[in-house]
Amino acid sequence: xxxxxxxxxxxxxxxxxxxxxxxxxxxxxxxxxxxxxxxxxxxxxxxxxxxxxxxxxxxxxxxxxxxxxxxxxxxxxxxxxxxxxxxxxxxxxxxxxxxxxxxxxxxxxxxxxxxxxxxxxxxxxxxxxxxxxxxxxxxxxxxxxxxxxxxxxxxxxxxxxxxxxxxxxxxxxxxxxxxxxxxxxxxxx
Amino acid sequence: xxxxxxxxxxxxxxxxxxxxxxxxxxxxxxxxxxxxxxxxxxxxxxxxxxxxxxxxxxxxxxxxxxxxxxxxxxxxxxxxxxxxxxxxxxxxxxxxxxxxxxxxxxxxxxxxxxxxxxxxxxxxxxxxxxxxxxxxxxxxxxxxxxxxxxxxxxxxxxxxxxxxxxxxx
Numbered sequence: 381x382x383x384x385x386x387x388x389x390x391x392x393x394x395x396x397x398x399x400x401x402x403x404x405x406x407x408x409x410x411x412x413x414x415x416x417x418x419x420x421x422x423x424x425x426x427x428x429x430x431x432x433x434x435x436x437x438x439x440x441x442x443x444x445x446x447x448x449x450x451x452x453x454x455x456x457x458x459x460x461x462x463x464x465x466x467x468x469x470x471x472x473x474x475x476x477x478x479x480x481x482x483x484x485x486x487x488x489x490x491x492x493x494x495x496x497x498x499x500x501x502x503x504x505x506x507x508x509x510x511x512x513x514x515x516x517x518x519x520x521x522x523x524x525x526x527x528x529x530x531x532x533x534x535x536x537x538x539x540x541x542x543x544x545x546x547x548x549x550x551x552x553x554x555x556x557x558x559x560x561x562x563x564x565x566x567x568x569x
Numbered sequence: 570x571x572x573x574x575x576x577x578x579x580x581x582x583x584x585x586x587x588x589x590x591x592x593x594x595x596x597x598x599x600x601x602x603x604x605x606x607x608x609x610x611x612x613x614x615x616x617x618x619x620x621x622x623x624x625x626x627x628x629x630x631x632x633x634x635x636x637x638x639x640x641x642x643x644x645x646x647x648x649x650x651x652x653x654x655x656x657x658x659x660x661x662x663x664x665x666x667x668x669x670x671x672x673x674x675x676x677x678x679x680x681x682x683x684x685x686x687x688x689x690x691x692x693x694x695x696x697x698x699x700x701x702x703x704x705x706x707x708x709x710x711x712x713x714x715x716x717x718x719x720x721x722x723x724x725x726x727x728x729x730x731x732x733x734x735x736x737x738x
Contacts, residue, residue, distance in 0.1 A: 525599060
């Protein structure tokens, strides 16, 4: 983040600490996708990730007074999201809703084969992501979903930018191997 | 050098394909959830969605049920002791003239019936698992008007539905 972005963030956080709901809503809009990425990397399930993020933001709103440095909001929020996700994972077993999640949408309904292909593709990608260690998976999700820089990812995960790059490089290698068929199909299109 | 160049290009193409594949997958999974947290927060901030932990829900549920039952009992007790029954107006014929006389019927019975039905486990939105318990209370009071010989019966049904949180494992 540049200085201007830091100042804007600090201003929003300071207002939110004074119980300005509009400022906190702006923070949610800004960081919701990042939070979803972190939760999804921990839970491997989009629906539960959504629940965790919702809960995490409400906790953040309640605990905002504890945040000493407003510019550290992202990392602080990331910690809350991780803790909520870990709690959720411990408390609840994943619902076996893969099939529901893979129900064909309107377009695929007319082409059951396409729907099945898509479901299988999702299953393979989920399995490949699931095979990564948690930190690497978080780095991959934050890079490819939110397009965050290595420094931003590092701040969220509590590791250096160089460590993020190394993990991303290894993760890409592992994913390329596991998803070789899909990657080569896409590469030739 | 050419071989290295070719290998790098293939590598880059594969990385691009992997990036496109992962980005599409993650957007497909997560983009639909964007906006939920803000909506939940706005509801919370507006007091539309009071949040309670599942165990607190149970305690609150029991507390509310107890308080409501107690208040019903108190109100009922006070009403039974102090409320004046509806005054019946009876026309008495005396020597061809008609006069009105107020007669107070006597309360001859008050019965309160309770029924608690466990309607089973439900999932309360944002609160987790809970049991839905329906409590039905029917209060019946009877008066007897000695002068007219009329029996008066008033039945007041009450119903409460309480969600009792259960711990999730």
